[in-house]
Amino acid sequence: MRAASKKRGIEVTSISRPIKPSDFHDFDLILAMDRQNYEDILNSFERWRRKEPLPDSAPNKVKLMCSYCKHHTESEVPDPYYGGPQGFEKVSSMMY
Template structure:
């Protein structure tokens, strides 16, 4: 991502699925948290938007729902899943992990959410194709897209990025905010890659399925189910839920 984007952004991945989000004349690496002018075919409104930087103050002022249930003891173990637009991969990861947690009757001791490194889709539900693919596996996706915000670094125990570019953008946002935010000293160490938890797959990143057809959405869910099972087992094994 060292040059300006003039075509569909491609993030390396072993599954060779296409990557979504067409943002002309913008560099994600230098400006991961922007409001983008996008291809109308990839919006819910069909209208393009003029790029403008998200004001940090407006993001910081948005209260996180993660704090609403923190007064109880023990404190829930919190996990935030992050991708680019928060409409495909991270909402699916949130849904898969929430489903596994519910199956093990651990709902009350986990807080689970998802976010994106951009706010272009803010307020929108997850992609209908991803919701349909998940539903066929008995997994409901009900989240609404939102961008990552400074409070997430304080409130979440783990922040899981879907690919390396997502992780880099998250860490760049952390560095940009840390001079004015009361972050824990090791907050940046909370950021991990989703596929680092995979046991049955060799992929190192979760590919964006937007232009990958039905096969792309199924592949993403296969990876997420593998990684989320391992992630939950690791958390429980360490007694982190107590």
């Protein structure tokens, strides 16, 4: 992903991490790459809110990444690891 992004003049300096309960307090927007990620995030929210107070409106913060993409019509971002170098090129072109 870094190489594909660098070709577009974007340097990726961060790494992903698992979502955690405090994210529902700390962030205004939580992006899921595909429908399965979206459902997993919402399921995690429901599980966590049984143990600690989380905002009732928190699920409204979760959106699909492609709902913000303007240069293609796909509804989900494919996992680039299954597509080799072309997979990373495709995902990079979708994001930028």
